[in-house]
């Protein structure tokens with residue numbers, strides 16, 4: 444079979460791989476039985492090297508909706524369907540995803556394997572909290588039906604297990620009832636990290652919360668940013684025009700980054716200018732508006748291939764969580780370290796994680812604060828990540844494997860229990876084989 448050059452969203456690293464593209468689930472059973480080492484891959488929207496392996500099963504053609512009950516909102520789909528396709532079917536019927544990450548271009552299998560979280564983790568948990576059952580092709584090539592009582596150990600090892608228990612072929616989960624496809628969004632301009640964390644805590648009753656932060660500000664303004672709060676709008680919230688079609692789907696994407704930007708375009712000055720404009724585009728302290736769900740949940744999806752702005756060498760996203768106790772000091776130390784390293788990041792996203800399911804031990808979230816930052820890859824990246832890892836470890840935090848391309852074995856939440864058949868470049872790097 445001809446090899447393909449593949450990488451994930453960070454465009455780093457890249458490897459040559461044999462990519463199998465089965466059209467039928469039975470082919471997955473045959474491939475897994477035959478191959479010594481293989482890995483499932485969804486839409487490659489993880490950032491680092493977790494969905495990379497020398498032999499890959501792409502699930503993208505296994506993308507059918509198998510059942511959708513419009514009374515209960517329970518849906519069963521093949522694992523390769525994209526969340527965007529699920530939304531296109533369910534939103535007009537009054538149902539939304541119970542948990543969604545910051546892009547809708549991921550597969551259902553990827554959502555479960557990373558046990559993705561959204562802006563509502565503090566209120567509604569991870570994706571797995573809403574999963575009723577799934578089917579998994581395990582190392583012997585057989586299919587197992589898994590739920591919280593049947594094959595429960597495999598159920599929990601697969602949640603956040605990064606594909607290392609097998610190939611998820613089908614997932615059944617509970618959707619969330621909505622009256623409209625709009626979000627009531629309240630943006631609050633925040634002066635520093637202390638105010639930001641206080642406001643997060645005070646907003647515990649709000650379903651969705653997320654903050655963008657200016658990572659270059661120091662001293663009294665360190666951690667300044669915009670806190671974005673949201674609720675699904677009710678029919679009564681809409682104006683007459685929107686009321687005519689309250690479950691309308693948002694308009695499609697128009698922008699594209701056709702080529703990789705030259706590496707020098709993104710530098711500290713560009714980040715500084717962006718941060719200034721982003722922070723100051725909102726004049727009032729609080730701004731309330733009713734916006735479509737794409738604008739609230741998926742602003743980055745509006746620009747196709749935005750990852751190319753980091754240039755051909757690619758970028759990495761570093762996402763970690765720190766427990767609430769000591770979390771503020773840890774966040775300050777991390778922001779200081781990034782500032783001292785002369786690094787800047789456009790994307791600095793802070794969220795609050797709530798209580799977690801103890802059985803989901805490979806799932807990334809823990810109660811506390813999670814921060815995600817993008818760094819263009821340079822010769823200094825490894826050194827910076829090593830420093831950040833040390834701080835995260837000292838504050839008893841975790842890193843998100845779904846974003847990671849540089850971290851070290853010594854950090855926690857690294858699954859070790861699984862067979863060596865479903866291996867990845869990340870598993871090799873972290874010594875999990």
Ligand SMILES: Cc1cc2nc3c(=O)[nH]c(=O)nc-3n(C[C@H](O)[C@H](O)[C@H](O)COP(=O)(O)OP(=O)(O)OC[C@H]3O[C@@H](n4cnc5c(N)ncnc54)[C@H](O)[C@@H]3O)c2cc1C
Pocket residue numbers: 451452482483484485486487488489490493494502522523543544545546548549550551552553554556557558559560561604605606607609610611612743845846867
């Ligand atoms: C712009 C952007 C924003 C994001 N925001 C968030 C966020 O807010 N919260 C969050 O949690 N994540 C977020 N992510 C990360 C993303 O949601 C996860 O990496 C997700 O797993 C990607 O899904 P995918 O279908 O592209 O899977 P891939 O990237 O292809 O694979 C990811 C992992 O899942 C495994 N996998 C995929 N399909 C299967 C399957 N069928 N069976 C078994 N294993 C499988 C792979 O082996 C790999 O380990 C974001 C990513 C981007 C690009």
